[in-house]
Amino acid sequence: MERIYLLEDDDSIRKLVIYALSSQGYEAVGFERPTDFWKAMEGRQPTLVLLDIMLPEEDGLSILQKLRSSAATKKLPVIMLTAKNTEYDRVVGLDSGADDFISKPFGMMELVARVRAVLRRTEQDQTTGDYQVGELFVSPQRHVVKVGEKDVALTNKEFELLCLLLEHQGMAMTRDAIMDGVWGQEFSRENRTLDVHVRTLRTKLGQAGSYIETVRGVGYKIGGAP
Numbered sequence: 001m002e003r004i005y006l007l008e009d010d011d012s013i014r015k016l017v018i019y020a021l022s023s024q025g026y027e028a029v030g031f032e033r034p035t036d037f038w039k040a041m042e043g044r045q046p047t048l049v050l051l052d053i054m055l056p057e058e059d060g061l062s063i064l065q066k067l068r069s070s071a072a073t074k075k076l077p078v079i080m081l082t083a084k085n086t087e088y089d090r091v092v093g094l095d096s097g098a099d100d101f102i103s104k105p106f107g108m109m110e111l112v113a114r115v116r117a118v119l120r121r122t123e124q125d126q127t128t129g130d131y132q133v134g135e136l137f138v139s140p141q142r143h144v145v146k147v148g149e150k151d152v153a154l155t156n157k158e159f160e161l162l163c164l165l166l167e168h169q170g171m172a173m174t175r176d177a178i179m180d181g182v183w184g185q186e187f188s189r190e191n192r193t194l195d196v197h198v199r200t201l202r203t204k205l206g207q208a209g210s211y212i213e214t215v216r217g218v219g220y221k222i223g224g225a226p
Contacts (some may be wrong), residue, residue: 001025001026001027002026002027002047002048002119003026003027003028003029003044003046003047004021004026004027004028004046004047004048004049004050004115005029005030005031005037005040005041005046005048005049005050006018006021006028006029006030006031006049006050007030007031007034007037007049007050007051007052007055007060007063008030008031008032008050008052008081009032009033009052009054009055009056010052013104014030014032015029015030016108017050017108017111018030020108020111020112021112021115024078024112026115028178029046030201032201033055033056033057034055034056034057034058034063035057037063041073041156042155042156043156044143045072045073045076045143045156046076047077047122047142048076048077048078048079048115048118048119048120048122049067049076049077049078050078050079050080050081050111050115051063051064051079051080051081051098052081052082053080053081053082054082054083057165060080060082061096062219064078064096065079065096065097066080067097068096068097070142070160070163071140071163071167071182072159072160072163073182074097074140074192075129075140075141076141077099077118077119077121077122078097078098078099079098079099079101079114079115079118080098080100080101080102081099081102081104081106082101082102082103082104083103083104093111099118099121100114100117100118102114102146104226118133123139129141131166131169133166133169133208133211133222133223134208134211135148135207135208136205136208136211138162138166140163143159145159145162145205147205147206147208148209150206152204152205152206153204154201155202157182157183157197158197158200158201158204160181160182161178161182161194161197161198161201162197162201162222164178164181164182165178165180165212165220165221165222166223168221169222169223170221170223171217171221172215172218172219172220172221173218173220173221174218174219175210175218175219175220176219177219178194178219178220179193179194182197195206198212198214198220219223
């Protein structure tokens, strides 16, 4: 079942949207605050996100930019919901990587139709973003990792790290570039966070763990030529 996350601080709108999506066969989960949303994103990722712009703690455009800057979620479909209806707001939202933009007030049938349209486009494109290196298969879009026929469960950061290396398949990535891509520029470079994550990732991947190579004096790489 396709899972949809809705981040909307208006309780009445949130409940109505969740009901409408659930009645159409989607697994819909609503969040009032960004902190709750980010906590849920550490687990199983959704198929699509409905994201309000005006939110407490952090605005929707900032959240969208963070999703697009992460290797694990940069292709995650996002539909923006907002009470704003100016051309400028639409341009900013779409230029920031939103897949669609719906202005409030909106009808529930229109919303469901927009969701279906974005999911159809995603299904058509999702195979182009999959990676296969030897026995290792990774689908960033579906958040799937397999070694042979066996599913592999990874934490969010382990998954982001793996996707980042696969995105630059065959290239030796510096430690700083990896840290920036997965943890952000504000994260300390002096700790052993990266090495610990690489070690646990290799362990979880089993026989495919050897695909992640240490490049002395540089950082890490995965696979040969892209």
